[in-house]
Amino acid sequence: MPATKMKATIKSVATDLFYRKGYYATAISDIARGSGIQKASIYYHYASKEDLLFSILETTMDDLTVYIRETLEGVSDVEERLRVAIRGHVGFHLTRQKENFIANSELRGLSSQNFRAIVRMRDAYERIFQDLIRRGIDDGAFAVVDVKILSYAILTLCTAGASWFKPDGRLNVDEIALIYENFIISGLKQAEGAVLRPPVAALSG
């Protein structure tokens, strides 16, 4: 087996174990066994256990950011942009459930330097949503709300799906995304304010 493939296998096995048992409860020897390899061989591909974790988190954050930016391309309506971003966010988190779960629960396993790196990426990602919301407020599409608090809220909410979602459950990814989407947009319009805009295309179509 070429090195790059083994490396990917290790990462995949580690992702699965970190997701199921947690980072601390997973031993390098567990990952080795799952990869059909000896413990020492792991260190040919990754410098340390933390390096492996970091690699998973970095890739996930990278992919997520790229994905959401792609998703937004060509969409101009301010409300639709947020809707699209929510769908993208939920979709990404539910389809790449394990990695995202780890990214939101195992940051503790990182050294302060690596921790800061991931947090920086996360902050940049959050800023995308904050800008979308702010833009919506400025355009009058949303009520005047606390952008920071609600952006955290929205992301947390969508992210949480990664901890309970079951691919073969009652609802599929798209259905869940739609539920969140409507809930959030309605929340941002604030019922007691003027809720006068007509339903958007994305909803009725």
Add this chain to the structure above:
Amino acid sequence: MPATKMKATIKSVATDLFYRKGYYATAISDIARGSGIQKASIYYHYASKEDLLFSILETTMDDLTVYIRETLEGVSDVEERLRVAIRGHVGFHLTRQKENFIANSELRGLSSQNFRAIVRMRDAYERIFQDLIRRGIDDGAFAVVDVKILSYAILTLCTAGASWFKPDGRLNVDEIALIYENFIISGLKQAEGAVLRPPVAALSG
């Protein structure tokens, strides 16, 4: 020092350390040092490290459930009941931040038996909110939404505050609770549906 006080001290120190460093990263000897005691003495008060964790989680869940039930007493309006519950939920999580953070991030440290016990308590608590939402739908106060998904969403959202809230930050507990409250209630009314009810007393008063 009487035994009961030392026991409380240990629990408090453990809560602080579990919150700051995480359960696995905290050694019994750390807790002992923080309590001004020797490691072996911890075991006079608690049977094991897990027992200590479980004790924290059990107390927290108990207190939370009792608190929310008290909060709801005497409130009859269906929308106001949910509002009150949200305020209570947020308030509890932000004022007893450490314990709640642990309760939502360190369940992995529990044996399957203890894990089940806590999950049972959590499920019972969630059911309170699910009933409130369902009741609001039946009464026409809320749009017809997916109760299960949105109850998870609401609780997660409010709970998340415990991971970033800073007591001396820009907003205090009540302000944050109000933001969440309005956001959620608006979300449940669903902007594109019939949002015809007048603002409730709690909002204008």
Add this chain to the structure above:
DNA sequence: AATGGCCTACCGTCCGGTCGGCAGATGACA
């Protein structure tokens, strides 16, 4: 001959938990 990819064997450390005992407070009893 050299490199890549993996192995066996081993090391040092840390950590949860146990054991036996010790000092002071408590209480029964003469």
Add this chain to the structure above:
DNA sequence: TGTCATCTGCCGACCGGACGGTAGGCCATT
């Protein structure tokens, strides 16, 4: 009230094992 046995709360020393990581070598491919 003085004496002695008992209990309470804690301690120092230790154990067993798990775990991250290393050293050095082996073998197939190039």
